Amino acid sequence: MDFLTLRGIHHTYFTKTSAVTALNDISLDVQEGEFVSFLGPSGCGKTTLLSIIAGLLDPTYGQVKLEGKSVKEAADKTGYMLQQDYLFPWKTIEENILLGLKVSKTLDDTKKKEVLSLLRQMGLENVESLYPKQLSGGMRQRVALVRTLATEPKLLMLDEPFSALDYQTKLKLEDLVSNTFKTFGKTAILVTHDIGEAIAMSDRIFLFSPSPGRLHKTFTIPEELRNLTPFNARNHSLYNELFKKIWKELESIEPEEN
Amino acid sequence: MNPKKTELLHQQYLKGLSRERKIVRLYQLLIFIAFFASWETSSQQKWIDPLLFSSPSKIWNLLIEKTMDGSLAVHIGVTLAETVLGFILGTLVGTVLAALLWWSPMLSKILDPYLVVLNSMPKVALGPILIVALGTNLSSIVAMGAIISVIITTIVVYTAFKEVDPNYLKVLQTFGATRTQSFREAILPASFPTIISTLKVNVGLSWVGVIVGEFLVSARGLGYMIIYGFQVFNFTLVFLSLFVIAVFATVMYQLVELLEKKLIKNNQ
Numbered sequence: 248m249d250f251l252t253l254r255g256i257h258h259t260y261f262t263k264t265s266a267v268t269a270l271n272d273i274s275l276d277v278q279e280g281e282f283v284s285f286l287g288p289s290g291c292g293k294t295t296l297l298s299i300i301a302g303l304l305d306p307t308y309g310q311v312k313l314e315g316k317s318v319k320e321a322a323d324k325t326g327y328m329l330q331q332d333y334l335f336p337w338k339t340i341e342e343n344i345l346l347g348l349k350v351s352k353t354l355d356d357t358k359k360k361e362v363l364s365l366l367r368q369m370g371l372e373n374v375e376s377l378y379p380k381q382l383s384g385g386m387r388q389r390v391a392l393v394r395t396l397a398t399e400p401k402l403l404m405l406d407e408p409f410s411a412l413d414y415q416t417k418l419k420l421e422d423l424v425s426n427t428f429k430t431f432g433k434t435a436i437l438v439t440h441d442i443g444e445a446i447a448m449s450d451r452i453f454l455f456s457p458s459p460g461r462l463h464k465t466f467t468i469p470e471e472l473r474n475l476t477p478f479n480a481r482n483h484s485l486y487n488e489l490f491k492k493i494w495k496e497l498e499s500i501e502p503e504e505n
Numbered sequence: 506m507n508p509k510k511t512e513l514l515h516q517q518y519l520k521g522l523s524r525e526r527k528i529v530r531l532y533q534l535l536i537f538i539a540f541f542a543s544w545e546t547s548s549q550q551k552w553i554d555p556l557l558f559s560s561p562s563k564i565w566n567l568l569i570e571k572t573m574d575g576s577l578a579v580h581i582g583v584t585l586a587e588t589v590l591g592f593i594l595g596t597l598v599g600t601v602l603a604a605l606l607w608w609s610p611m612l613s614k615i616l617d618p619y620l621v622v623l624n625s626m627p628k629v630a631l632g633p634i635l636i637v638a639l640g641t642n643l644s645s646i647v648a649m650g651a652i653i654s655v656i657i658t659t660i661v662v663y664t665a666f667k668e669v670d671p672n673y674l675k676v677l678q679t680f681g682a683t684r685t686q687s688f689r690e691a692i693l694p695a696s697f698p699t700i701i702s703t704l705k706v707n708v709g710l711s712w713v714g715v716i717v718g719e720f721l722v723s724a725r726g727l728g729y730m731i732i733y734g735f736q737v738f739n740f741t742l743v744f745l746s747l748f749v750i751a752v753f754a755t756v757m758y759q760l761v762e763l764l765e766k767k768l769i770k771n772n773q
């Protein structure tokens with residue numbers, strides 16, 4: 248059975264003056280343990296689709312099922328990291344990462360220890376009692392990741408988690424995230440603008456085209472690249488080949504630009 | 506640059522700062538002394554009517570006298586209790602009302618025009634009605650102190666609640682938070698700075714409400730002292746009350762600032 252299934256997802260945003268169709272007839276499946284990317288130009292509905300999968304938004308039509316259940320019922324199985332870190336500035340790092348457990352009333356001493364040790368695994372030492380504004384962008388992004396992982400979701404959704412970071416930090420975090428997810432056997436959906444990032448991190452790439460957002464093409468990443476860390480994958484010859492292929496495809500769907 | 510030089514420059518910078526502070530203090534003191542000295546002399550020399558404008562020395566003597574016979578303490582105690590009660594009540598009820606409006610967007614839409622009308626109304630004009638309804642006692646004066654700040658608190662705090670970045674709520678929603686949890690974890694703490702600044706405004710408003718209330722009914726309190734002094738043409742008494750009010754209102758304001766520093770610890 249498929250882990251996550253989307254059938255005929257269609258979404259229109261209504262405002263007083265307009266009706267914007269953000270998504271048109273999206274159907275796709277994701278297997279358990281798979282890492283997939285949503286790639287596409289700005290405004291093609293990637294964030295909208297994630298919000299629908301996370302159960303934050305009801306699609307105008309269509310169905311999302313996680314392990315056969317509607318995503319509203321399976322809310323405790325999904326974790327969603329928003330486009331910016333949105334750490335609560337009035338809470339310490341410790342309070343921030345324990346927020347999910349506190350809200351779901353499953354916070355106890357063992358859980359707390361686990362989450363704090365996860366923070367250390369992410370390379371963040373002695374930051375528990377600091378406030379978010381005392382950390383750098385890359386550190387905050389890692390804290391946000393720990394906060395999302397803390398409730399042990401089976402499906403993780405990351406909305407452009409690295410887009411605001413400098414190149415070096417981004418490469419390091421890609422390896423860290425990829426490693427962490429592989430060890431914990433998580434299923435993940437990554438939203439990105441960056442072709443290279445999508446290739447380096449995923450098992451499959453869903454390419455979306457804009458206005459209205461449609462699923463344009465699916466790329467399966469070859470075994471050789473999948474087994475490499477994102478950093479090493481970027482240096483493989485297959486990477487460049489695939490990059491060019493996806494680049495061409497992206498050009499073909501947005502000819503009006505340039 | 507070598508560290509010694511940096512150290513020296515830092516020293517100079519600090520010296521500059523403390524010199525500036527001293528100059529400011531000096532001028533503040535000079536203004537204070539000049540004001541009271543010229544008041545005292547012009548009153549003694551009869552340049553101004555001493556009956557109307559009294560003089561610092563007379564006020565001082567009256568302060569000593571009223572402190573000795575204990576009557577001042579009673580008046581201060583009464584007014585302070587009324588003001589603090591009115592202040593707390595106004596802020597608390599206003600914040601609770603704001604929470605209700607946030608809770609039910611429908612209710613807030615329905616009540617919107619009423620809030621606008623109530624807000625533009627001069628609340629002290631309700632004084633006589635309050636007195637009739639609650640009686641000529643402490644409760645009607647406390648009500649005056651509260652009613653003057655409650656509507657504006659509701660409006661300002663509700664606006665702050667609404668302006669909290671919806672993405673914080675989204676984060677909580679992904680964890681399956683209820684509306685109560687969202688309120689406690691995000692809405693309320695994110696609005697603390699606004700609530701504190703309404704507290705500062707409410708300190709002033711409660712004093713207005715209470716003093717007007719005492720003008721109308723009371724037989725005790727600083728507002729009563731003013732009205733009584735006015736009626737028997739004892740303006741020394743009026744001035745004494747004014748100074749006492751100024752001192753206590755300032756102290757209350759400082760306490761709110763202290764609270765602010767405690768609550769908004771991550772905001773420096």
Ligand SMILES: Nc1ncnc2c1ncn2[C@@H]1O[C@H](COP(=O)(O)OP(=O)(O)OP(=O)(O)O)[C@@H](O)[C@H]1O
Nearest residue numbers: 260261267268269288289290291292293294295296
């Ligand atoms: N709340 C909203 N109300 C109305 N229209 C919206 C709303 N949110 C998004 N849209 C519209 O829906 C479309 C898709 O938006 P979405 O945010 O999903 O795109 P995206 O692919 O995530 O873009 P980006 O890569 O820039 O983040 C856009 O045309 C956008 O203007």
Ligand SMILES: [Mg+2]
Nearest residue numbers: 293294295330
């Ligand atoms: Mg987006």
